[in-house]
């Protein structure tokens with residue numbers, strides 16, 4: 018069975034609308050992929066601070082980060098669920114990328130440039146936004162970053178499923194948006 022890494026950056030956990038959209042899509046994908054799941058809000062992930070940076074220069078890298086980076090490098094698909102925070106995604110996701118963007122695991126170099134070592138040809142990003150901001154708008158700085166780290170790591174094209182204006186919609190409207198995003202994702206999951 019092919020493998021899928023699910024990166025869950027939904028800090029509000031069971032209250033998260035983003036996670037409510039992601040869970041049934043991951044469930045649908047689990048019919049075709051072996052899922053490795055990282056629940057970032059439970060992981061107590063530090064940014065790369067002076068202590069960790071000094072360790073890294075001595076080749077000392079936290080075992081969990083090596084393991085996660087290796088899973089990412091080998092994965093056939095990567096799915097990221099993260100709410101829209103401060104015009105991007107929660108800092109815990111950036112900390113996860115900092116810790117797992119590892120030389121000779123997710124990327125290397127050829128003496129002139131960096132070369133990605135990952136192999137997933139497709140990445141799916143699921144998000145909900147409080148304001149009515151479209152994917153790709155200049156107000157939206159999550160997808161440009163995820164695309165850029167994908168370039169560094171040699172990941173394939175990014176597909177985004179979003180639900181918007183969530184903080185300015187009625188409860189019924191919010192439920193409708195969640196249902197539409199789940200339907201879009203589960204349909205995609207049949208062939209993705």
Ligand SMILES: Cc1cc2nc3c(=O)[nH]c(=O)nc-3n(C[C@H](O)[C@H](O)[C@H](O)COP(=O)(O)O)c2cc1C
Pocket residue numbers: 027028029032033034035036099100101102103104105145146147148149150183184
């Ligand atoms: C800390 C924080 C920062 C947020 N920043 C933004 C923002 O910059 N722009 C926006 O449109 N919505 C923002 N929101 C609203 C969320 O994007 C929105 O409520 C989303 O549906 C939350 O997803 P969740 O239910 O998965 O946590 C923010 C919410 C929180 C809690």
